[in-house]
Amino acid sequence: ISPVPPYSREQPIFTTRAHVFQIDPSTKKNWVPASKQAVTVSYFYDSTRNSYRIISVDGAKVIINSTITPNMTFTKTSQKFGQWADSRANTVFGLGFPSEQQLTKFAEKFQEVKEAAKLARDRSQEKIETSSNHSQESGRETPSSTQASSVNGTDDEKASHSGPAEAHLKSENDKLKIALAQSSSNVKKWETELQSLRESNARLSTALQESAASIEHWKKQFSACKEENDQLKGKIEELEEQCNEINKEKERNAQLSRRLQELETELQDKELELEELRKQGEIIPELMSECESVSEQLQAAEKKNKDLEEKVRTLRTEVEESKHRQTNLKTELKNFLDVLDGKIDELHDFRQGLSKLGVDN
DSSP states (O other): OOSSOTTOSEEEEEEEEEEEEEEOTTTSSSEEESOSSOEEEEEEEETTTTEEEEEEEETTEEEEEEEOOTTOOOEEOSSSEEEEEETTTTEEEEEEOSSHHHHHHHHHHHHHHHHHHHHHHHHHHHHHHHHHHHHHHHHHHHHHHHHHHHHHOOHHHHHHHHHHHHHHHHHHHHHHHHHHHHHHHHHHHHHHHHHHHHHHHHHHHHHHHHHHHHHHHHHHHHHHHHHHHHHHHHHHHHHHHHHHHHHHHHHHHHHHHHHHHHHHHHHHHHHHHHHHHHHHHHHOGGGHHHHHHHHHHHHHHHHHHHHHHHHHHHHHHHHHHHHHHHHHHHHHHHHHHHHHHHHHHHHHHHHHHHHHHHHHO
C-alpha cells in the first residue's frame, strides 16, 4: 500500500535509509519511534503538480508523507540526527542516520528541493498574474468588440472576432493531446516497472527458499561439528589420562635415577674397600692364609660388582626407553593439540558465519 499511485507522474529523485521518529503529540518534546528499524526514505517529484514530497513506508504503513514547502527548514540537531516541522501534518519528523555523511547528503537535498519548490511557486504565481492580466485585458476588449458587432452586424467582423477564440481552443486541444501522450507513456513505463518489481519479488522468493535450505544445511553441519566436538572432548580426556600416566612414569624414572646414584655410590665404596684389601694383601705377608678368604671375598665382590654393573646397564636402558616413550608421548600430544586447535578455529569460524547468516536473514 503506497502513497504514490502506480501510474502517477511522481518519480523518486533521492533515496536513503534512516530510523524515523515523530514528536510526541502530547508533550511536544519527546521523540516517538515510527519504525522499528531503518527504513527507506525518498524524495519524490510530481511533474503534474510541480511539487516535491518526502515519503517513507514501513511494510504496509505510511510513516512519512510530507510535502516540501519553501517555508520548511531541515535542522541538524546532532552529528547523525536531523528534523523538520510539517504544519500540514501537524507534527515534527526526525531522522536518525547511520553516519554523518548520509545526514549531510539528506540535508543538502532538502535545501535543493526547498529551493526548487520556491522557484516552482514563484513561476506559478507569475503564470497566475499573467493569466489574470490577460483575462482583464480580454474583459476590457470584449465590450468594444460587442459594440462594434452590434453597430456593424456583418458576418465578416463576427468571423474576425471568433478567430482568436478558436486558436486558443486549438492550442488547449494540442496541450491536452501532449498531456495524454505523456500519460500513456507514463502508464507503459509504470507497467514495465511493475513487471520488473514482480520479477524481483520472484527472485527474492527464490533467494529466500535457497536461504532456508542453506540454513538447514548449516544446521546439519553444526550438528556434525557438535558430535565431532564431543568426540574431541573424549579424546582430550584420554590424553589427560595418558598425561597422568606420563607423570607417574616420570616419578618412577626419578626413583630409578636416585636408586642408580645409590648403586653407583655403593659401587665406589666397594671399589675403595677392594683397593684397601689389595693393599693389605701386599703389605701384610703374614695374612696369606687370609688371602684366600679375601680372594674369595674379592671374587664375590667382583661378581657382585658385575651384577651391579649389569643392573646399572639394565636401569640405564630402562631410563632411556622411558625417556624415548616420554618424548613420543609429548610429540603425539603436541600433534593432537595442534589438530584440536585447528578444529576449534574451524568451529569458531563456522559459528561466526552462522551468526552472520542469522543476522542477514
